[in-house]
Amino acid sequence: MVGKEDLKLLGLEVSPFVIRVRMALGIKGVSYEYVEEDLPFNKSDLLLASNPVHKKVPVLIHNGKPVCESLVIVQYVDELFAGPPILPADxxxxxxxxxxxxxxxxxxxxxxxxxxxxxxxxxxxxxxxxxxxxxxxxxxxxxxxxxxxxxxxxxxxxxxxxxxxxxxxxxxxxxxxxxxxxxxxxxxxxxxxxxxxxxxxxxxxxxxxxAVKYANKLAAAAAAAAAAATK
Amino acid sequence: MVGKEDLKLLGLEVSPFVIRVRMALGIKGVSYEYVEEDLPFNKSDLLLASNPVHKKVPVLIHNGKPVCESLVIVQYVDELFAGPPILPADxxxxxxxxxxxxxxxxxxxxxxxxxxxxxxxxxxxxxxxxxxxxxxxxxxxxxxxxxxxxxxxxxxxxxxxxxxxxxxxxxxxxxxxxxxxxxxxxxxxxxxxxxxxxxxxxxxxxxxxxAVKYANKLAAAAAAAAAAATK
The missing domain is CATH 1.20.1050.10 (Glutathione S-transferase Yfyf (Class Pi); Chain A, domain 2)
Incomplete structure (x- = not known):
């Protein structure tokens, strides 16, 4: 357990991968700043700089250092913070x-x-x-x-x-x-x-x-892109 | 660290995934029984029973209980046995x-x-x-x-x-x-x-x-299967 934490989570409300990290932080009782990304349309500069390999959320930025990939982040949160364990002990x-x-x-x-x-x-x-x-x-x-x-x-x-x-x-x-x-x-x-x-x-x-709303938004964007391509 | 261990590894000599587990066990200085599988041609009953989900090596059978997937096994070995750490401490x-x-x-x-x-x-x-x-x-x-x-x-x-x-x-x-x-x-x-x-x-x-020999063996088997299919 560390002292004063600077925790920022780059996320997307309908992403299961982001929800995993939010649940993990919630179980540990840790507070954090949540930043909603407009994905996949507008990736923020912070997202691109923090996860240059995959350019995806979630990214947990802890004291300025990014951790990426939901399973990796959940294990990181579990190992770093006190509170109820997330992975089994055995x-x-x-x-x-x-x-x-x-x-x-x-x-x-x-x-x-x-x-x-x-x-x-x-x-x-x-x-x-x-x-x-x-x-x-x-x-x-x-x-x-x-x-x-x-x-x-x-x-x-x-x-x-x-x-x-x-x-x-x-x-x-x-x-x-x-x-x-x-x-x-x-x-x-x-x-x-x-x-x-x-x-x-x-x-x-x-x-x-x-989730339905988000799926429809993606489908509409794909249809618009297809229509533009055939003009 | 546990007492008397019964460790059996189902493997394939040219599998990078199996080599990971052998290296991890080697780093920990743990002895184990190694069983070479004839893959992908003849999967043993023990392999099929131990890894029914993926039917793949490596499988580490520890006191009768199977652990599958190389990254999972390496972390298991690291957590279970004393000896030099494999994952970083931080x-x-x-x-x-x-x-x-x-x-x-x-x-x-x-x-x-x-x-x-x-x-x-x-x-x-x-x-x-x-x-x-x-x-x-x-x-x-x-x-x-x-x-x-x-x-x-x-x-x-x-x-x-x-x-x-x-x-x-x-x-x-x-x-x-x-x-x-x-x-x-x-x-x-x-x-x-x-x-x-x-x-x-x-x-x-x-x-x-x-590795070359194994690749050639697979290619020859695939060619023979293709020839048989067109007969």
Whole structure:
């Protein structure tokens, strides 16, 4: 734990990756300055200078030094600040949490983002199938009576997966895809309810309508760019 | 540190991901049983049962419990066993090492594997350009006089990137691509020499000719499969 902190978070309200960092900082009870970026349209000079490799949010700037990539930042926050632990204490449980966090980001996230970005109904159906296969594997890992992946309270994997839930609801509203539902994934459905009611998610996770609005804004911009290109 | 250990590593000699784990176990001075898998042709029942999600090596089986994914395993080994630390002690340096390890696996590795897998010369040239752009960014991060990314000794990022070096040499032999060379990436060229001479890499990192042999074996199997399909 360090003394006086200068913490600035560059973010985007509807980014699951940013929400992970805000939840981590919230769990630790750390206050910070939040700066909303206008993405992907206008990247600030500070963002470009702080994350020249990926030019993406979240970036946590701590005493002038940037930390990038949501999983890296959440672990940094967990290691730096006192307060409730985010990763499990036991090395094997830590490894398991890291394994599934990587699975979420390498398999599940690209699949559900693929549903959004699909250019044809066939492609959308294919990405939906991929998403359901991935979420089914995650369902199986929680099927042992724990309230959260972290045990009795929200931990690393809860943050990593829970930050995606409002987008799942947006995908249901926009495309009728039920990624988590009480019939097929009952354990995750009950977990998602607990997650949504948790103090940790309140005030940080927006409503699904915000995700829909953002998706529509991106689609409109893409359509305008396509129209301009064919003029 | 635990007492009597039962450690078994499922691996493949020419896999950079497996080499990372062997180096980590070597740094900690831990002995283990090594089991070579015949990949990708014959996956053992133990491999399929231990890593049902990805069905890939490395898998470290510790007292009967499997840990998968090389970056997860290396951190597990570092957290579990006494001996020289692998990740830096300082949280900011840990975050930086994790950031670049993710960069290597998300950007650099897919690019150089793309050179191997390219079906046309154009595609190969494109992947080579991607690889050189990625390695250029890594070069810049070491340009401050340290002997290794880990400081005076081999650490996390050294293992993560160093495990790929013999494949870089194989790509030079097979396709004439110079990923690290003393003109364009002088800092990494000097680092690669130190890495190759290190006690940590000796006996674990095979020669480039082994990589070439494995690549040729895969290519021959793919050609035989294609010939069988057109019969």
């Amino acid at each position: 090395p094997y449980e830590r490894a398991t949490a890291r394994f599934w966090a990587a699975f979420v980001d390498d398999k599940l996230v690209p699949a559900w983002i693929g549903i959004l970005k699909a250019k044809t109904e066939d492609e959308r159906a294919e990405k939906a199938t991929e998403t359901l296969a991935a979420i089914g594997l995650v369902e199986a890992t929680l099927a042992d009576g724990r309230a959260f992946f972290g045990g009795d309270s929200i931990g690393y994997l809860d943050i990593v997966l829970g930050s995606c839930l409002f987008w799942f609801e947006a995908l249901r509203m926009m495309h009728g895809v039920e990624i988590i539902d009480s019939g097929r994934t009952p354990v995750l459905a009950a977990w998602a309810e607990r997650f949504g009611e948790s103090a940790e998610s309140k005030g940080v996770v927006p409503g699904a309508d915000e | 949280p900011y340096e840990r975050a930086t090492a994790r950031f670049w390890a993710a960069f290597v696996d998300d950007k650099l590795v897919p690019a150089w594997i793309g050179i191997l897998k390219a079906k046309t010369e154009d595609e190969r040239a494109e992947k080579a350009t991607e690889t050189l752009a990625a390695i250029g960014l890594v070069e810049a991060t070491l340009a401050d006089g340290r002997a290794f990314f880990g400081g005076d000794s081999i650490g996390y990022l050294d293992i993560v990137l160093g495990s790929c070096l013999f494949w870089f040499e194989a790509l030079r032999m097979m396709h004439g691509v110079e990923i690290i060379d003393s003109g364009r990436t002088p800092v990494l060229a000097a680092w690669a020499e130190r890495f190759g001479e290190s006690a940590e890499s000796k006996g674990v990192v095979p020669g480039a000719d082994e």
